[in-house]
Amino acid sequence: MGVFMKKQRRITKNREYQNVFQQGVSTASRGLVLYQMANGLPLNRTGFVTSKKLGNAVVRNRARRLLREAYRIYAGDIKTGYDLVFIARPSAATFDFKQAAAEMKRLLQRGGLFSITSIPQVKK
RNA sequence: AAAGCAGACUGGGCAGUCGCGGGGGCUUUAAUGCCUUCGAGGAAAGUCCGAGCUCCAUAGGGCAGGGUGCUGGGUAACCCCCAGUGAGGGUAACCUCAAGGAAAGUGCCACAGAAAAAAACCGCCAAGUUAGAAGUCGGAUGUCAGAGGUCGGAUUUGGCGGAAUCGUCGAAAGAAACGAUUCCAAAUAAAUCUGGCAAACUGACUUCUGACAUCCGACCUCCAGCUUGGUAAGGGUGCAACGGUGCGGUAAGAGCGCACCAGCGGUCAGGUGACUGGCCGGCUAGGUAAACCCCACCUGGAGCAAGACCAAAUAGGGGAGAGUUGACGCGGCCCGCAGAUCUCCCGGGUUAGGUCGCUAGAGACGGCAGGUAACUGUCGUACCAGAGAGAUGGCUGCCACCCCGUAAGGGGAACAGAACUCGGCUUACAGGUUUGCUUUGUAU
Numbered sequence: 001m002g003v004f005m006k007k008q009r010r011i012t013k014n015r016e017y018q019n020v021f022q023q024g025v026s027t028a029s030r031g032l033v034l035y036q037m038a039n040g041l042p043l044n045r046t047g048f049v050t051s052k053k054l055g056n057a058v059v060r061n062r063a064r065r066l067l068r069e070a071y072r073i074y075a076g077d078i079k080t081g082y083d084l085v086f087i088a089r090p091s092a093a094t095f096d097f098k099q100a101a102a103e104m105k106r107l108l109q110r111g112g113l114f115s116i117t118s119i120p121q122v123k124k
Numbered sequence: 125a126a127a128g129c130a131g132a133c134u135g136g137g138c139a140g141u142c143g144c145g146g147g148g149g150c151u152u153u154a155a156u157g158c159c160u161u162c163g164a165g166g167a168a169a170g171u172c173c174g175a176g177c178u179c180c181a182u183a184g185g186g187c188a189g190g191g192u193g194c195u196g197g198g199u200a201a202c203c204c205c206c207a208g209u210g211a212g213g214g215u216a217a218c219c220u221c222a223a224g225g226a227a228a229g230u231g232c233c234a235c236a237g238a239a240a241a242a243a244a245c246c247g248c249c250a251a252g253u254u255a256g257a258a259g260u261c262g263g264a265u266g267u268c269a270g271a272g273g274u275c276g277g278a279u280u281u282g283g284c285g286g287a288a289u290c291g292u293c294g295a296a297a298g299a300a301a302c303g304a305u306u307c308c309a310a311a312u313a314a315a316u317c318u319g320g321c322a323a324a325c326u327g328a329c330u331u332c333u334g335a336c337a338u339c340c341g342a343c344c345u346c347c348a349g350c351u352u353g354g355u356a357a358g359g360g361u362g363c364a365a366c367g368g369u370g371c372g373g374u375a376a377g378a379g380c381g382c383a384c385c386a387g388c389g390g391u392c393a394g395g396u397g398a399c400u401g402g403c404c405g406g407c408u409a410g411g412u413a414a415a416c417c418c419c420a421c422c423u424g425g426a427g428c429a430a431g432a433c434c435a436a437a438u439a440g441g442g443g444a445g446a447g448u449u450g451a452c453g454c455g456g457c458c459c460g461c462a463g464a465u466c467u468c469c470c471g472g473g474u475u476a477g478g479u480c481g482c483u484a485g486a487g488a489c490g491g492c493a494g495g496u497a498a499c500u501g502u503c504g505u506a507c508c509a510g511a512g513a514g515a516u517g518g519c520u521g522c523c524a525c526c527c528c529g530u531a532a533g534g535g536g537a538a539c540a541g542a543a544c545u546c547g548g549c550u551u552a553c554a555g556g557u558u559u560g561c562u563u564u565g566u567a568u
Binding site for chain 1: 142143144169476477513514516517518519539540541
């Protein structure tokens, strides 16, 4: 469980982000945008984008942390081999943890990323 | 107790659980895994000053440019801090100040106002001049009133008055004051002679006095205009008007004189100094230097994406020596440095790929000593974030705080996130704790 947020599992290069944005598939909800693209690797990599439209540095840091925690809930239930980029839209600045988790679950479902055997549950 | 002033501190706590980044240890070739430990702020913010550090020439000389600007101290340094001085504000505690030079020069001072620097618009005063008015005095003429005098003729004397000439005056025209001569006339006076009855009213003439009118002259006063000069007391304008107030003084005024005050210069005393106080002096100098400028002091540029090393790909260079020209470059210019080209030697540069820089420090905490203080010295203690698409978080429970509600309960909780490191400044900030002081009120 503890390996899902390590550095190898993160997208770090600007070039990789540009690849996902240009070649990936996007899904959007009121507070989030998800870009997904198969990466050909035996693991998933994630990136979280919080632009200055959200607010000051404190607001951006909190949004990114909430998204990371929310992703941690579902990481074990997702198909492998994808690069995922979550972008926070301005309304995400006021999210609490439950709202962030619900939004992410909807996006992952609409992107068809949950494994067939998994039954997604919001964990305590 | 209320209101206020100046500081200091704090910025939810505890527990459980799941995570993240760094260090250390164990295992492992490595990865992985396990254990342990550390992990946001008073402003981490704005990036406004000052430094360290790095590269450019070792950061050098001159000019230009920039900065600072009461004094003394502190500091690695400062546009910072401390203690003072001065000015302004506040009843006070206390607060504020870009606070050198305006008799070095130049400029500017909107509108208004005569005038914005060495000023005369109004006003005030004097003299001259023109015209007018009133008054007083004198003269001439006329009228009126009152009082008085005179009234035939001749002669003599005196002589009012008038004319002419001459002299005096004047350049002259002329004037007519004085003198002389001549002539005219003679109201009338006196004397003598003589005539007549000679009176009164009226009348005529004349003298004096008064009043009135007109004219002339002189003086004085008033008013108006003009000219010349004096005057900065007053008016009005303005942020500001050529020191202020008072008394004297003057034609009117004025530092023209004096007293006090402000300011200036000198001197003495105190203070390291800014400055303060006393005395003396001559009497006056507008403001503006965040206008140019002058003076004193300081000041090279770029910045951790600095910069150093490594790796792969691509395929360009670098160093040393000589050296015309001095193009390009080093910081805006000059000097200077460096330098086109040739010879020799060597392996580099670019690309946000990696590693280092990169967290032991002008540091933190505590004690002691020095100092009013800023701060400094010394001793002790501990090691206290270090990422790189960027860690420091999620969930749950209890307690504490604030708001709503009778209650159960519900809701809220500021400003804000390290990015090479320090010292400052500025700005933002819910609530809470605390120290000293001031004013007012109450009680004793």
